[in-house]
Amino acid sequence: MQESSRDPALADSPPRPAGSLTQPLTAGAFVRNAWYMAGWVDQFRQSPLTHRTLLDEPIVIYRTDAGVWVALEDRCAHRFAPLSRGQLIDGCRVQCPYHGLQYDATGACVHNPHGSQRIPSRARVRAWPVLERHKALWVWMGDESPSPAQVPDFSVLDEAPELHVTPSDGILIRANYQLVIDNLLDLSHTSFVHEGLLGNQGMTASAIECDTQGTEVTVNRHASAVPPPGMFAPMWPGHPALVDSFTHMRWMAPSTLRLMTGICEPGADPASGTGYHGLHMLTPATAGTTHYFFTAVRFGVRTPDPNFNSDMQTRIARLRRFAFEEQDAPVIESQQAVLDAANRTLDPVLLEVDAGPARYKRVLEQMIAREAATR
Template identity: 45%
Template sequence: MQTHEKPSQSNDETGSSAVAPTGKFLRNTWYPILWSSDLAADQLIGRTVLEEPIVFFRKDDGAPAAIADMCPHRFAPLHLGKRKPGDRIRCLYHGLEFDATGACAFNPHGDGRIPHNSTVASYPMIEKHKILWLWMGHRTPDPALIPDFSIFDTDDAGALTKFDYITIAANYELVTDNLMDLSHTAFLHEGLLGTEFSVRGELTVTQDGNAVIVSRYNRNTPVAKVHDLIFRQDGQPCDTWDSIRWDAPGCFVLDVGVHAPGATKAEGSGLYAVHLLTPETATSTHYNFSAVRQGMANGQKPSPEISKQIGDMRRDIFLNQDAMIIEAQQENIRRFPERTKRPALFSTDAGPARQRRVLNALLAADAD
């Protein structure tokens, strides 16, 4: 079911108290932690997720696995160890071996008895749409809860930008606010992803189940660099669209594109830009991103060179513009927790406010 909401200029309707970061993590959900291509057969990758250290590896049959990244003997990180046959990891320090269920499967010392209290936590994982998904909840994991990222199920490597990754030293909800309110592209990314005219398009906020979608169309505006790059490369004004969909807890697909003034989307050229957020700690976020070309105008084929330029440009922008300002924002919130509880809101905050309401409802149901 879709419901539509027109944004309002009023603080009351966007509800400033509802947009403060919840400071909580959803547990019974899938977290997109790694790209499939990040994890090779014998590799061990340690990452903290929801404040828990976890080591990621592939079992002998290639399926992904995740167990706690801390040996119960002397607490060495297991990701420093070695991948051994039988789905095992051998601790680097004194050689205990752990299997994919988290059980200690081998003790090279003394009579080989398995010590008490030597089982570590293990976490379900699924590999889907070239993404490795992690479940940290107490309920039975439901694969149907994984959002649809079938846009990545393409063999056309030229249509894809790099499967990329950065970390941001801020709570993932601040990054979520950044993505749910793309009006910032006009200012923070001026000339690159938007222009000062990009904020003129009328905003709509819709809901599809628990997904929230924020959409906008801009008519006959000066062209920003990314729109020019994927379309005519002539610097002429154009119409642009952007529509970002959020699925809990931190999965975003931005349908963005460009066409000649007065033309239609079918005559345009665009991208599906994907952003996947997973909380590392309360003040840091794993940020995986990539993009897939769509709607190539004039029968063009995706160009690997242009896809590379788009990927490089997005990495540079996310690191040097988005991460820069979000980290500065997080620092102000850390220094002034009381003063930053009630933000001054305006019309473009309708998307983040709706998203936060849905997240709050999901968090309330999460502990059941």
């Protein structure tokens, strides 16, 4: 069931805990039993051992010669040196750079080069489940048994022709992941932060609809008979002067989002238009930093011309990176700085446009609380 922007998540809230909308309530609290994207697979092929900080955990990721991906605690059990600065031995064991202990893919120390070579029973590091899917590596950060079926569905990425997909990309944002989700589920900011590129101020009157289904929240906006936003106009040579502009954003707990956005003939079905699926994978690095991975897959491509589609691929990739890195990130990071500097608890004013963020935050809080209760 869809509801308008007069959303119960706002109407019946309150008084909500101070700062609950834009100030991460539980900074440093994460849903742990979930697959988190560690990066694009290609990034892990550039060196034998790669460090990542995910959910405050230092992790070293590598692929064995047998083709198995491994994610180990990047902190030697002896004196805590980072294993990622060591070496991969025989294509399967990690050797610590400091005193040479070697660990296997389960995290067990299997070689001590010193003295009697006895291996203390506590000489082991943690290992996390890791798998490859949708051109990315996903790490299961919780204690419960993982199911590969729980990896967020980005299969649209697997099937698309190469020229219809922008290169795999990502940035690190110096802000809590919830501020980034707030931004992505808040469609209204495009009219200001991305004016002329992804939206314009003529779109602010259009209704935003929200829906919650289990652990997913969707936020949709449809603007009728507006000038095509700058991102989309070139995708449709000969487009009408006025078009319908649509944005359908889906949050999938805990921190990935899938967008379908584009333009179509006024009054037409959005599926008949042209645009792209925007894929947004957020992984908390720490309470104050977020890995933000993204790419886009076009739909309703108007011509098979490879030159046109190659140009469009480059244009979309550049514009999206510009929008996220030069427009969104500065606002979000300065917002985090303001929150960090506040000398009192902040209580944000809520607008109708906050319905989506309010809804997802409620689901996320429940998930975090449920995990905390079982620990």
